[in-house]
Amino acid sequence: MNCAERYLEIKKTIPEGVTLLAVSKTWPKEDIMMLYNVGCRDFGENKVQEMTDKYNDLPKDIRWHQIGHLQTNKIKYIASWVYMIHSVDSLKLAAEINKQAAKNSCVVNCLLQLKVAEEETKFGFDISELKQLLADNAFANFSSIRICGIMGMATNTDNVDEIRKEFAEVKSLFDYIRANYGQTVGEEFSQISMGMSGDYPIAIECGSTIVRVGSTIFGQRDYSKHQPQ
Numbered sequence: 001m002n003c004a005e006r007y008l009e010i011k012k013t014i015p016e017g018v019t020l021l022a023v024s025k026t027w028p029k030e031d032i033m034m035l036y037n038v039g040c041r042d043f044g045e046n047k048v049q050e051m052t053d054k055y056n057d058l059p060k061d062i063r064w065h066q067i068g069h070l071q072t073n074k075i076k077y078i079a080s081w082v083y084m085i086h087s088v089d090s091l092k093l094a095a096e097i098n099k100q101a102a103k104n105s106c107v108v109n110c111l112l113q114l115k116v117a118e119e120e121t122k123f124g125f126d127i128s129e130l131k132q133l134l135a136d137n138a139f140a141n142f143s144s145i146r147i148c149g150i151m152g153m154a155t156n157t158d159n160v161d162e163i164r165k166e167f168a169e170v171k172s173l174f175d176y177i178r179a180n181y182g183q184t185v186g187e188e189f190s191q192i193s194m195g196m197s198g199d200y201p202i203a204i205e206c207g208s209t210i211v212r213v214g215s216t217i218f219g220q221r222d223y224s225k226h227q228p229q
């Protein structure tokens with residue numbers, strides 16, 4: 001099977017209402033076009049330069065999702081065209097995205113990234129920190145970002161119970177925000193981005209609305225061929 005065939009096989013198993021985001025980082029434009037030609041429009045990248053290069057050369061109806069940690073000084077390169085930033089992991093970053101979006105007279109779709117995994121290295125808000133920010137109405141003045149939901153990454157482990165527990169924490173925070181801050185965040189707060197190649201079926205069971213799948217579609221990434229940013 002090639003990547004387009006694998007994409008279609010996975011797509012068949014994804015319920016209606018859940019977006020299958022094809023994570024194309026490190027893969028060439030030709031592979032993206034193979035998926036595009038069978039109907040895929042949502043692609044995820046984690047490096048600004050690589051995503052910008054692909055955006056410039058590929059069809060303009062592709063929805064580009066920034067899924068990796070974003071440095072504030074790089075936002076300006078993507079603010080006018082990025083479809084959604086999944087990795088808003090600090091108030092400072094949210095403020096800067098808001099500023100760059102305002103400069104471009106656009107509104108940028110954002111997801112707040114939560115830290116639920118055991119690993120120390122994962123970026124994101126702590127659950128208690130995010131609850132406090134919401135209580136303080138900290139995002140209220142950001143009229144050029146649209147907070148569409150939350151994003152989470154589970155620990156990289158074979159322990160299905162642990163993964164399920166972490167996804168359940170994300171879902172539970174999502175429900176908490178809808179219940180307590182529904183008026184503030186509005187109807188647009190509707191997305192839960194969780195689940196990758198190794199755990200997306202569990203994530204869907206736990207309420208995910210966007211699964212970010214890379215290697216199961218494209219194959220194992222070879223970072224040695226990849227130009228670091």
Ligand SMILES: *Cc1c(COP(=O)(O)O)cnc(C)c1O
Nearest residue numbers: 023046067196197212213214215
């Ligand atoms: C690379 C990446 C993915 C996809 O990972 P796979 O295991 O290849 O599916 C998903 N989410 C984020 C944030 C990533 O960086």
